[in-house]
Amino acid sequence: MELWQAVLIGLFAYLGRNQVPWLFGTTGGWYGIGRPLVAGAIIGLILGDVKTGVLCGVAVQAIFIGQITPGGAVPSDLNLAAYIGIPLAMVSGGTPETAVALAVPLGALGVGLHNFTMTTQSAFAHRADKFAANGNARGIRMANITGTSISFVERFFIVTLTCYFGASFAENILNSLPAVVLSFLAVGGKMLPALGFAILLNQITSEKWMIALFILGWTLTSSLTITTTTLVFIAVAIALVYVMAKYSGNKAQALAASMKGDEYDE
Amino acid sequence: MMSNKKLTKKDVSKASWRWLFFHQSSHNYERMMGTGFCHSLSGSLEKLYEDDKEGLSEALTRNMAFFNTEPQLGSIIPGVALALEESYANDKENFDPEIIPSTKNALMGPLAGIGDSILVGTLNPILLSIGIGLSKDGSPLGAIFFMIVWVALVVALKYSLFIKGYQLGLDTIKILMNNELKMKITTALTMIGLIVIGGVASTTVKAPIIVQFTSGDMAITIQSIFDKITPNLPALLITLASYYLVAKKGWNSNKLLIGILGFAFIMVLFKIM
Numbered sequence: 001m002e003l004w005q006a007v008l009i010g011l012f013a014y015l016g017r018n019q020v021p022w023l024f025g026t027t028g029g030w031y032g033i034g035r036p037l038v039a040g041a042i043i044g045l046i047l048g049d050v051k052t053g054v055l056c057g058v059a060v061q062a063i064f065i066g067q068i069t070p071g072g073a074v075p076s077d078l079n080l081a082a083y084i085g086i087p088l089a090m091v092s093g094g095t096p097e098t099a100v101a102l103a104v105p106l107g108a109l110g111v112g113l114h115n116f117t118m119t120t121q122s123a124f125a126h127r128a129d130k131f132a133a134n135g136n137a138r139g140i141r142m143a144n145i146t147g148t149s150i151s152f153v154e155r156f157f158i159v160t161l162t163c164y165f166g167a168s169f170a171e172n173i174l175n176s177l178p179a180v181v182l183s184f185l186a187v188g189g190k191m192l193p194a195l196g197f198a199i200l201l202n203q204i205t206s207e208k209w210m211i212a213l214f215i216l217g218w219t220l221t222s223s224l225t226i227t228t229t230t231l232v233f234i235a236v237a238i239a240l241v242y243v244m245a246k247y248s249g250n251k252a253q254a255l256a257a258s259m260k261g262d263e264y265d266e
Numbered sequence: 267m268m269s270n271k272k273l274t275k276k277d278v279s280k281a282s283w284r285w286l287f288f289h290q291s292s293h294n295y296e297r298m299m300g301t302g303f304c305h306s307l308s309g310s311l312e313k314l315y316e317d318d319k320e321g322l323s324e325a326l327t328r329n330m331a332f333f334n335t336e337p338q339l340g341s342i343i344p345g346v347a348l349a350l351e352e353s354y355a356n357d358k359e360n361f362d363p364e365i366i367p368s369t370k371n372a373l374m375g376p377l378a379g380i381g382d383s384i385l386v387g388t389l390n391p392i393l394l395s396i397g398i399g400l401s402k403d404g405s406p407l408g409a410i411f412f413m414i415v416w417v418a419l420v421v422a423l424k425y426s427l428f429i430k431g432y433q434l435g436l437d438t439i440k441i442l443m444n445n446e447l448k449m450k451i452t453t454a455l456t457m458i459g460l461i462v463i464g465g466v467a468s469t470t471v472k473a474p475i476i477v478q479f480t481s482g483d484m485a486i487t488i489q490s491i492f493d494k495i496t497p498n499l500p501a502l503l504i505t506l507a508s509y510y511l512v513a514k515k516g517w518n519s520n521k522l523l524i525g526i527l528g529f530a531f532i533m534v535l536f537k538i539m
Contacts (some may be wrong), residue, residue, distance in 0.1 A: 002390055006363070019290040026290060026337055027420045032413055037397050041409035051404035057359065058398050058408075062470040062503040065391050065398075067464075077517065104523065121294035128292075128301045131535035132330050135315075135323035137308035141284075142328075147292020187539045190472040191504060197467045198508035204388050204456050211509070213457055215502070217464025222497040228399025229463055235461035239454040247450055261480050 001091050001167045002045070006047050010160030012039070013083035018114065019157045030079065036060035036103070039082035047090055051205055056086045059096035060103045062193035066200030077110020078103075080159070087163045092171035097189030100168070104192070117154050121147050212236075270308060273352055274286060277310045278345075282428035284309070284423065285344050289337040298334035306344045314355040314422075331367060335374040336381025341424045343373045345431025352433070369436065374440065384452060390416065392459045393476050395466040402469055473500040477538045503527075 015023055016034030033042060040057015044050040064078040085103030092098070123158045124147035131139030177185075203213060221231060285306035291303045307329050316320035329351075337344060347370055354361045391417050401408025431438050477489040492499040504526075511517040511525065533539040 019293040020293045021287045021289075024417060024421050024424075025285075025287050026324070027286075027424065028413075031386060031420075032417055035390075035392055035394060035412070037401065038413055039411045041401075041406040041527055044406070047413050050406050054401050054404045054406050054409065058401050058470070060333075061394060061398060062466075064484070072412075086527035100331050106521075108396055118293065118295045121292050123294040124292035125294055125297040125301045128304065129330055132304065132326035133323055135319045135326065137312045137322070137326060140308050140326060141288075141305050142303045144291045145289055145321060147294075147301065184531055184534045187474070187534050188475065188527050190528050191501070192523070193467065193470045194501070194505040194508045195526055197463065197471065198522060199513045199519055200391055201460070201509045202512045203458055204383070204391075205513075206452070206456060210456065210460055211506075213460035214467070215468075215506075217461035218468040218502055218505075219464075219496055220461075221465035222468040226465075228396050228462065231465040232396060232397075232458070232462055235458040237462065239457035242457060243450050243454045246453070246536060247446065 001087065001163060001195065003164060004088075005046050006087075006160045006164035009043060009083055009087055009163050010156045012042050013079060014155040014158040016083070016139050017079050019117075020143070020151055021190075034079045034082075036064060036078055036082035036086070039079075040086050042133070043086045047087060049090065051106055052090055053086065056089055056096045056099035057082065059100050059189065059193075060085060062105070063100060063104070063196040065193075065196040066198075067196075076107035077113070077114055080113065081107035083159050084162050088166055088258075091167045092174045094170075094174055094191075095186070095205030097186045098174065100192055101185045101191040104251055105158040113154055113158065121150050149256050164165050189191070270316050271316070271352075271356055273310050273313065273348070278315060278348065278429060278432050280340070281306050281310050281344070281348055282425050285337075285341050285428055286424050294324070299337060300330050300333045300404050302337075303333045303344055303347075306378060307348055310348055311351060314352060321355070324357070327396055328363065328366060331370075333370060333374060335378040336385065338420055339381030339385055339427065340374065340377040342427040342431035342438060343370055343377060345433075346370075346373065349432045349435035369439070373439070373442070374376040380448065385420065386453060387417075387457045388452075389461045392455070392462055395459075396463050398466050398470065424533075448481050452504040467505055468502070471501040471505050472498070473504050473539065475539055476502060 012033060015018060016029050016032065016039065018026065018030040018034070020029045023032060032038060037057045038061065040053045040055070041050060042053075043057075044053015047053065058081055060078075064076065064081065067076060067078055085106050086099050089095070089099035089102055094102075124143050127138045128143040131137075131143060131155075201211065204213060205214075205264035216232060217235070220226065220234070221228075271525070281532065285302070288305050289299050289302040293299060304326055306491060311322060311329070313324045315325060320524070329347070332345075347366055350366045350369060354363050354366065393412050397408035397412035399408065400411055434441065475489045475492070480484050480486075489500075495503070508522055508526065512519075517525070528539070
């Protein structure tokens with residue numbers, strides 16, 4: 001990997017890190033280019049092989065699809081997982097399964113880095129406290145903005161250096177692995193997305209019967225040749241029918257109840 | 267003492283943009299988004315306390331307190347707080363400033379819950395799933411689709427919710443208590459999400475069984491038997507088993523990770539997969 005490529009990857013890793021403000025806050029950053037699907041396309045573009053990048057991104061994304069970040073607690077740092085795992089897998093000639101194998105431990109490692117940054121950034125809140133006491137609003141803004149410098153140092157340097165120096169290291173390891181380990185990685189990598197979907201299912205199903213909808217989507221797609229967009233239209237129709245049927249009957253009751261409430265207020 | 271310092275549309279819009287970008291710029295475990303909250307309101311507070319340095323420092327300090335929510339849907343909260351700060355600055359005698367932090371504290375928990383479940387827990391994975399579907403052959407189209415739709419939708423929502431919060435002030439709380447709308451949106455999104463995610467999972471999770479029976483010239487692969495029942499059935503069973511372990515047995519993702527890898531190891535060892 002060329003140095004400029006490692007620098008660019010490090011820069012995007014920083015921009016897609018949690019808390020970094022520059023791309024509409026968390027929206028375009030952590031929940032945008034920080035997602036492995038997008039990271040894969042960006043890394044592919046930088047390394048000159050968009051297709052492989054996207055395929056690696058899809059594979060890593062599937063494992064982490066159920067990932068949310070409640071209260072700033074990161075269960076697994078998928079930004080580090082994607083921005084180091086995908087480029088290292090690509091330059092060492094690996095497959096999407098290799099990217100997955102690298103991404104999983106990196107995700108766990110990233111949690112430690114995240115905790116370090118979340119702890120040290122408190123210093124900027126203390127700076128802002130002093131500015132608040134002096135009635136200096138501009139100072140508070142500067143303290144808040146410069147807080148991102150710790151994220152920058154942490155993410156940019158670690159990703160850039162690991163990508164630059166780790167490439168040949170990763171290649172050597174992958175080349176020296178025996179065939180049985182490689183086929184284990186391949187099979188494991190193919191099955192691991194089940195993890196991401198299981199976590200996601202557990203997170204969004206509010207009632208047990210809803211699992212049937214997941215199986216419906218699965219069997220429709222695997223038995224018929226339909227695109228995801230077609231499936232979205234079918235899903236919207238089913239959801240609308242259900243919501244309309246369930247809630248429209250309550251409308252009159254709810255209205256009556258709220259009118260009663262108003263009278264009581266007056 | 268009644269005064270009349272009005273914030274203009276431009277002031278509110280500026281505060282909204284500041285929140286939109288810098289809510290977590292110095293996010294930390296001690297105050298979480300507290301500094302970002304104060305940053306967002308700081309310009310307007312400067313205007314409200316133009317010639318009252320003491321009042322300004324009091325207001326700034328008040329808004330530096332611990333604050334944590336889902337910052338995208340929760341952008342309505344700094345909007346509400348800004349409206350309350352404006353009322354207080356204009357009528358200090360009749361307005362209890364304590365209502366500002368208590369309103370923030372009352373709203374941040376519920377909005378974190380709604381935001382985490384609707385926006386980042388459901389909408390984001392749905393759009394990612396569609397993106398994975400579009401990109402599964404290596405085309406960057408899925409990534410581009412996801413970025414455009416997600417960012418356009420959520421930035422518009424984040425900006426307008428802040429403005430809405432400012433316009434409604436304390437009435438926001440009444441509207442947020444409207445459970446029916448919340449239930450409708452959550453249920454519809456969850457159902458759409460489950461069907462779409464099921465479709466994407468069927469093309470992403472794979473469990474290729476290579477073992478086969480041979481008798482004479484006949485070779486029957488186990489995979490082809492399963493495929494006749496329903497295509498990719500082993501992968502569906504593995505996914506449902508994983509869900510069962512998470513939902514019913516309380517497995518966390520690390521335990522499940524080791525479980526799946528262990529299963530893969532055994533399958534490879536016995537040359538089943």
